[in-house]
Every structure is written in structure tokens, then in C-alpha cells.
Amino acid sequence: MSGLVGEQLREQAAAARGFMPARTVVLVGLMGAGKTKIGRRLAQRLNLPFFDSDQEIEEAAGETIEEIFRNRGETAFRDGERRVIARLLAQPTHVLATGGGAFMDPATRRLVGRRGVSVWLRADLDTLMARVSRRSNRPLLKERDPRAVMEELIERRYPIYAEADLAIDSSDGPPDATAARVVAALAGCPLAALPPETGE
Numbered sequence: 001m002s003g004l005v006g007e008q009l010r011e012q013a014a015a016a017r018g019f020m021p022a023r024t025v026v027l028v029g030l031m032g033a034g035k036t037k038i039g040r041r042l043a044q045r046l047n048l049p050f051f052d053s054d055q056e057i058e059e060a061a062g063e064t065i066e067e068i069f070r071n072r073g074e075t076a077f078r079d080g081e082r083r084v085i086a087r088l089l090a091q092p093t094h095v096l097a098t099g100g101g102a103f104m105d106p107a108t109r110r111l112v113g114r115r116g117v118s119v120w121l122r123a124d125l126d127t128l129m130a131r132v133s134r135r136s137n138r139p140l141l142k143e144r145d146p147r148a149v150m151e152e153l154i155e156r157r158y159p160i161y162a163e164a165d166l167a168i169d170s171s172d173g174p175p176d177a178t179a180a181r182v183v184a185a186l187a188g189c190p191l192a193a194l195p196p197e198t199g200e
Contacts, residue, residue, distance in 0.1 A: 019187040020046065023196040024088075025095045026112045028103040028161055029121040030153055032131035034170045034178065035097035038121060041179035043095040052097045056084045065099075082108055089115040089196075100153070104160055115196040117189060119182055120164035125150060127172055165191055 025042065027035040036052050043050035057080055058064055068077045081099060085108055088096055096116070102108055103118070112118050123131075128150055161167075166185045170178050186192045 019183065021048075021093060021117060021186055021192045022194055023192065024091075024093050024116040025182075025186065025192070026089075026116040026118045027095070027097045027121055028112075028118055028164055029100065029123070029170065030128055030150070030157060030161075031100045032128035033100075033121040033123045034131070034175060035121055037175050038170065038178050038182065039095050039097040041175050042182055045179055045183055046095065049092075049094040050097070051088055051094055053081060053085050053088065053102060054097075054099045056088065057081055057099075060084060078105060081105075086111055093196075100157070103164070104157060109160075109163065117186065117192045118164035118166070119185070120161040120167040121170040121178070122158075122161070122167050123170045125154060127170070128154075130172075165189060 025046070025048075027039050027042075029035055039052070040050050054065055057068070057077070061068055061080060063071065065077070068080070078101065081102055082105055085096070085098060085102060088094075089111055098108075103112070125147070129147055132146065132150070166182075166189055168178065168182050168185055
């Protein structure tokens, strides 16, 4: 299997060699999809800066995501998230990992469509559960049975994530392999070669 994976990676690398997106690559998907881990590798491959919107929100607020949810509520968090993502999308081309709920906001989706190219990192429930169980700082999983919450999030959010420009399966394979698939898909996506729209 490792030989086959290596061959696939070489073919994908050859297809994408020299590719550079003209607009920001925006990773969307549920918590546990690998947006930050794969995003960092993707940024390295493309020689672009990497930003994580959750981290940027925490720095701007001076609080963790968990504290913002607890102290100010989800609505306040989403307002801040929208502003931070708009600010990031106004910057030069980079790779941006967004929080799981960011793409659900219609205004954010429109802005991503104008200024970025969106990539849905898609994963099945079992894969997501295995990953989110490694961390205890997921506010949406604190109140009820995490698996039930994740099932509801999949049902509600996957139809919206499907509006992304590209969908890449984020399996339990090596993150580098997923990053390579993203680069290959971007190289074949006409939108990724178009400069971002300007103005409001």
C-alpha cells in the first residue's frame, strides 16, 4: 500500500508542480476534519502564509474560543468570527483554516466566494469522533453526548459545506497525502487561478 500511496503522491505532485493559487485557499469542514493540520502542510507546499481563524479570533479577543462561548455566547463569537475572516480575506493570498461554523454564515460564504477558493475537507463520523476525542476544548461538544452532537452537525452542515468549490476526503491517511490531493485539485480548478474580486 505504501508503494501505491507514494506513486499517487508523485503523480499528484507532477500534476501540480509550479502551481500557485491567485486567491486565498479557504479550508472548511467540521471540527476534526484536519483543517489546521492539513492547512499547515498545504501552506508549506504552496509556499504561502498560513492562518487559523480560530487562533486569530482568540488573539483579537484576548480569550480562548471556549471562554468567548461561555462569557459572551455563540452569537457574539460568530460576529467576531465574521469580522476576522473578512479582515484575513483582505490580505494577500494565503491558506486559511476556518472554524467549523464559519462557512454556515451566508455573508462569510459570499465573501469567500468573491475573494477565495473554498475547499471542504470531508470526513465520516467515525473519523471525526476519533479526532475530536483527543481534545477537550470543543465548546459545542460540552453540553450533550458528543457523538449525537456530531451527527446533528453533519446533517445540518454537510449540505452547506457541499457548496464549497472543491471537496477532498480527509481520511485517516497521512496528512501530507491529503495536502497533496488538495494541491492537485486546486491546480485543476479554474477559480483558483482567478484573482480575487475587489470592492464590497
